[in-house]
Amino acid sequence: MSELARKTHAERTDLSDRLMLDAAISMIVERGTDRTTLKEVGEHAGYSRGLAGYRFGSKAGLFEAIVRSVGEKWLAELKRVTQGKCGLAAINAAVDEHCRVCLEASDTVRAFYILWFESIGVQSPVKAVIHGIHERRRRDVIQWVEQSDYAGPATAAAIADQFNAAVLGIVYYWLANPDNRRSTIAQHNELKANMALYFAGDSA
Amino acid sequence: MSELARKTHAERTDLSDRLMLDAAISMIVERGTDRTTLKEVGEHAGYSRGLAGYRFGSKAGLFEAIVRSVGEKWLAELKRVTQGKCGLAAINAAVDEHCRVCLEASDTVRAFYILWFESIGVQSPVKAVIHGIHERRRRDVIQWVEQSDYAGPATAAAIADQFNAAVLGIVYYWLANPDNRRSTIAQHNELKANMALYFAGDSA
DNA sequence: AATTGACTTGCTTGGAGCAAGCAAATATAA
DNA sequence: TTATATTTGCTTGCTCCAAGCAAGTCAATT
Numbered sequence: 001m002s003e004l005a006r007k008t009h010a011e012r013t014d015l016s017d018r019l020m021l022d023a024a025i026s027m028i029v030e031r032g033t034d035r036t037t038l039k040e041v042g043e044h045a046g047y048s049r050g051l052a053g054y055r056f057g058s059k060a061g062l063f064e065a066i067v068r069s070v071g072e073k074w075l076a077e078l079k080r081v082t083q084g085k086c087g088l089a090a091i092n093a094a095v096d097e098h099c100r101v102c103l104e105a106s107d108t109v110r111a112f113y114i115l116w117f118e119s120i121g122v123q124s125p126v127k128a129v130i131h132g133i134h135e136r137r138r139r140d141v142i143q144w145v146e147q148s149d150y151a152g153p154a155t156a157a158a159i160a161d162q163f164n165a166a167v168l169g170i171v172y173y174w175l176a177n178p179d180n181r182r183s184t185i186a187q188h189n190e191l192k193a194n195m196a197l198y199f200a201g202d203s204a
Numbered sequence: 205m206s207e208l209a210r211k212t213h214a215e216r217t218d219l220s221d222r223l224m225l226d227a228a229i230s231m232i233v234e235r236g237t238d239r240t241t242l243k244e245v246g247e248h249a250g251y252s253r254g255l256a257g258y259r260f261g262s263k264a265g266l267f268e269a270i271v272r273s274v275g276e277k278w279l280a281e282l283k284r285v286t287q288g289k290c291g292l293a294a295i296n297a298a299v300d301e302h303c304r305v306c307l308e309a310s311d312t313v314r315a316f317y318i319l320w321f322e323s324i325g326v327q328s329p330v331k332a333v334i335h336g337i338h339e340r341r342r343r344d345v346i347q348w349v350e351q352s353d354y355a356g357p358a359t360a361a362a363i364a365d366q367f368n369a370a371v372l373g374i375v376y377y378w379l380a381n382p383d384n385r386r387s388t389i390a391q392h393n394e395l396k397a398n399m400a401l402y403f404a405g406d407s408a
Numbered sequence: 409a410a411t412t413g414a415c416t417t418g419c420t421t422g423g424a425g426c427a428a429g430c431a432a433a434t435a436t437a438a
Numbered sequence: 439t440t441a442t443a444t445t446t447g448c449t450t451g452c453t454c455c456a457a458g459c460a461a462g463t464c465a466a467t468t
Binding site: 258 | 459
Binding site: 028032033034035114115117118120121122123124127131134154158159161162164165166167168169170172173175176183186187190191193194197198 | 232235236237238239318321322324325326327328331335338358362363365366368369370371372373374376377379380387390391394395397398401402
C-alpha cells in the first residue's frame, strides 16, 4: 500500500505529516530551531518548498505539532509505568523511565525538550502546550504523595515542585552533555535518593 | 559630560555599547529573541539600523555579549555573598541571593536566563559562555561541600549537580510564571530545606 | 596632515508566509 | 458504471523583512 500510486486523502496527509515531523525533528536536533527552515522540512520529507508552511501554518505551528505529538506519547508512557503505584514507588518508577528515555537518546525526545526550553522566551503556541504538560506532571506527583502515607513537614505541592524542577534541571544538563551517560544516570539516581530523604523519617 | 558633543572614542563606544545592550535586553524580555532584530536594537538605542550588527558582528555575538556581561556581575555577586562560608551556610546564602535577584525581577537577569535556556538547542557562542559559567558554579558548590564537615554517602559532585539542577529548574518555573512570587520564594526555601537533609544526619 | 576608528547607508541573500494555480481524490447525477 | 462537479493535497510565484557585508562619511587621535 505504500506504492507511489493511489492514496486516499487521509492517507496522504497522514504520510506527509509524519514525514515532515520526522524531518523537522532531525533538523532541530542537528542544527537547532533557528536553522530549521520550513523550506527544507518540506524538501527533506520529499515534498515541495511550501508544504510545511501550508500544512502547519507557520514555523511556530510546526513546533507546536511536534510538542503535541511527542508530549502525548510521553505522558501516556509515564502514566503506564506508574500505574497503580504511589509515594516513593511511583516517583522512582517515573525517574527510572525518564532516565531510560534519556539514555535511549532518540531525536524525538531531544527535539521535544529543546522546544520545551526554547519556548520560555516567547509567547508562542508551544508555550501553552508545554504549560499544560507541566501542570499534568505536577498534579501526578502531588497525587502520588497524597495517596502515600507520607506525613512529613513539606506539602505535597512543594515536593512536586522540587521534583519537577530537579527533573528539568537534569534534562538541561543531559541536553548540554549528551554523551555523558554516567552523569545522566548518576543524576537520576541522586534524584531518587534525594526524594527518598523526604520519605525516610516521616513515620512520626 | 553626557552632552551630545565632544566625546572620546572610548566614551563613545562605551556609551553605545551600554545603550544597545540595554535596548536588546528590553526587547528580549518583551518579545523574545526571535523578534529582537539588530536593526531595532540599533534604532532603539538611538543609532542607525546597522550599528548593532557592526559592533557585535552578528545576532549571536550580541547575545554572547549580554550573557558575558551579566554573567560576570552575577558570579561576582554570588562570590561576595558566600565569602568565607562553606557547607550549608554557603548554599543557603547562595540560594537566598538567587531568590532575591529573581524577586527583583530585573530585565537583565530575565534576559540572561532566557538566553541561557535558548542556547541549549544551538551551537552558538552563547553556549560556550554558559558552559563556563555552569562549570564555575559547579566547582563552587563542590568546594563548599568539601570544605565543610559533611561526611554523608553522596559525593560532593553529586550534591553539586543536584543543587544546580534544582536551581535551573526553579529558574525555569520562575521565568514561566514571573508573577507567582509566593511560588518562587517557596521553591527556594524548599531547596534550602532539601539541601539541609544532606547535612542533617551526616555526623556518623 | 594623515590615519585610525565610530558610525551610516546601500546592497545581496535567504527565510517566512501568502495567494493563485494544478492535479488527485471524492461526491453527485445520469 | 460513466460523466460532471467539487473538494482537498500540494506546488509555484510572489512580497516582505531581517541578517550581514562593503563602501562610504565624519569625528577623534597621531
